[in-house]
Amino acid sequence: MKSKRQEKILELIAQYAIETQEELLERLSECGIPSMQATVSRDIKELGIIKTPLKGSAYVYELP
Amino acid sequence: MKSKRQEKILELIAQYAIETQEELLERLSECGIPSMQATVSRDIKELGIIKTPLKGSAYVYELP
DNA sequence: GGTGAATAATAATTCAAC
DNA sequence: GTTGAATTATTATTCACC
Numbered sequence: 400m401k402s403k404r405q406e407k408i409l410e411l412i413a414q415y416a417i418e419t420q421e422e423l424l425e426r427l428s429e430c431g432i433p434s435m436q437a438t439v440s441r442d443i444k445e446l447g448i449i450k451t452p453l454k455g456s457a458y459v460y461e462l463p
Numbered sequence: 464m465k466s467k468r469q470e471k472i473l474e475l476i477a478q479y480a481i482e483t484q485e486e487l488l489e490r491l492s493e494c495g496i497p498s499m500q501a502t503v504s505r506d507i508k509e510l511g512i513i514k515t516p517l518k519g520s521a522y523v524y525e526l527p
Numbered sequence: 528g529g530t531g532a533a534t535a536a537t538a539a540t541t542c543a544a545c
Numbered sequence: 546g547t548t549g550a551a552t553t554a555t556t557a558t559t560c561a562c563c
Contacts (some may be wrong), residue, residue, distance in 0.1 A: 401529065419555065435531055440557055444516040450556095451527065452508040458539090463515065463527065465547065484538065499549050504539055514538095522557090530563085539554070545547085 404432050405442050412448065412460045423460065468496050469506050476512065476524045487524065 404427065411417060411426045420439045427434050442448075443460070450458045468491065475481060475490045484503045491498050506512075507524070514522045 421555080436556075437532080437558080438530060440555095441529090444522075444557080447516050447518075449513045449515055449527075451513050452511050454511070458508075463513075483536085485536095500538075501540080501550080502548060504537095505547090508539080528563105530561105532559105532561090534557100534559075536557070537555080539552100541552075542550090544549090 401442075404434060404438075405446055407432055408439070408442055408448070409446065409462070412462070416457075416459045418457050418459055465506075468498060468502075469510055471496055472503070472506055472512070473510065473526070476526070480521075480523045482521050482523055 407427060407430055408423065411423060411430075415426065417423050417426065420436050420443070423439055424434060424436060427439070447463060448460050449463055451461055452458050471491060471494055472487065475487060475494075479490065481487050481490065484500050484507070487503055488498060488500060491503070511527060512524050513527055514524055516522050
């Protein structure tokens, strides 16, 4: 179910420093919401989630 | 030169709806600042530039 | 309209060189 | 420290299907 998954995605990126969609997939799976990379990519686009470069280190997904 | 290129990158993303790093490379080249994709990727990270999903349509690079 | 599987497109990193 | 060339990793899209 889309809305439930997207809700959880927002929770997860708020809670953890998620660096890739693969990592997000793992978290979702742990929450009992298995999904595919393509789906998560679409969700990210729909939710307006961005991948922000952190100073010097890595990238994290977050809301603007 | 790095600082000049990064300055121009900020100008370009403010002025145009740039959707990919390739597109940014073309713009830079037109401005007399030829560069490589790897370099632009590093600049984007350093400058904290993000790729924002626009509602329904494409993605654009911009400052947070 | 929503999804999975596969693919294409895009972007980040590595490595060598300067 | 900076860059180009190449590679790898990551992400967006396409296509078939439901």
